[in-house]
Amino acid sequence: MGMLQNCSARAFDTLLTTIRCKRPIFESKTRVMPFKATGILFSEALALVAAAWTINATHVIESGTAKGQSTEILARVLGPSVQITTIDNDARYSLYERTKERLQQWASVRCLKGDSFAIFPQLLPTLPKHSRALVFVDGPKYEQGLALALAEFAVLDGERNEVEALRREANESHWPVFRPKSAIPNAHGAQWGID
Numbered sequence: 001m002g003m004l005q006n007c008s009a010r011a012f013d014t015l016l017t018t019i020r021c022k023r024p025i026f027e028s029k030t031r032v033m034p035f036k037a038t039g040i041l042f043s044e045a046l047a048l049v050a051a052a053w054t055i056n057a058t059h060v061i062e063s064g065t066a067k068g069q070s071t072e073i074l075a076r077v078l079g080p081s082v083q084i085t086t087i088d089n090d091a092r093y094s095l096y097e098r099t100k101e102r103l104q105q106w107a108s109v110r111c112l113k114g115d116s117f118a119i120f121p122q123l124l125p126t127l128p129k130h131s132r133a134l135v136f137v138d139g140p141k142y143e144q145g146l147a148l149a150l151a152e153f154a155v156l157d158g159e160r161n162e163v164e165a166l167r168r169e170a171n172e173s174h175w176p177v178f179r180p181k182s183a184i185p186n187a188h189g190a191q192w193g194i195d
């Protein structure tokens with residue numbers, strides 16, 4: 001347990017160092033992008049990209065494309081050598097076709113339409129043997145989001161049957177979860193999520 005804590009503390013330190021060192025590169029590559037309020041905050045995206053850099057990711061799997069703000073940031077900042085697969089069931093915004101067309105300008109991006117609970121078990125085992133994949137769940141949210149993240153580990157452990165059970169459990173759960181009214185405090189700090 002102590003060793004595990006040391007490992008995660010070290011991983012967190014590395015992540016923070018990467019965030020500090022690479023923030024100028026991140027900013028230079030995303031400066032041209034307008035902020036879309038449906039999407040990830042730029043501060044969250046910096047942490048996400050830093051995680052990809054820290055593990056030297058070869059692939060990113062994203063659940064929750066929406067208007068593609070996070071996908072675009074990933075593609076711009078990580079460059080063409082990192083393969084990005086983004087999935088959306090199109091249930092929330094009906095934007096899939098429009099976003100897919102827009103994201104076509106990045107050859108590293110592949111869009112898939114469907115439920116990530118169904119797609120993860122098919123997709124994850126097809127990754128090349130020595131790939132280092134970062135999996136990002138930005139939809140579903142809350143209990144379902146956590147269940148999908150756990151489902152990913154179940155798939156990697158060869159326990160595909162667990163996936164449905166995890167989703168069912170999440171549907172039935174009544175955990176007290178934090179549901180922010182708005183993640184965007186004001187127009188000035190909107191992109192970075194700061195007051």
Ligand SMILES: C[S@@+](CC[C@H](N)C(=O)[O-])C[C@H]1O[C@@H](n2cnc3c(N)ncnc32)[C@H](O)[C@@H]1O
Nearest residue numbers: 039040064066069070088089092115116139140
């Ligand atoms: C907050 S939005 C994603 C924002 C996006 N990452 C960005 O930064 O622009 C959440 C998205 O997750 C999708 N979603 C929710 N549950 C899903 C599921 N089970 N499988 C695939 N997509 C899902 C919704 O349709 C919605 O478009």
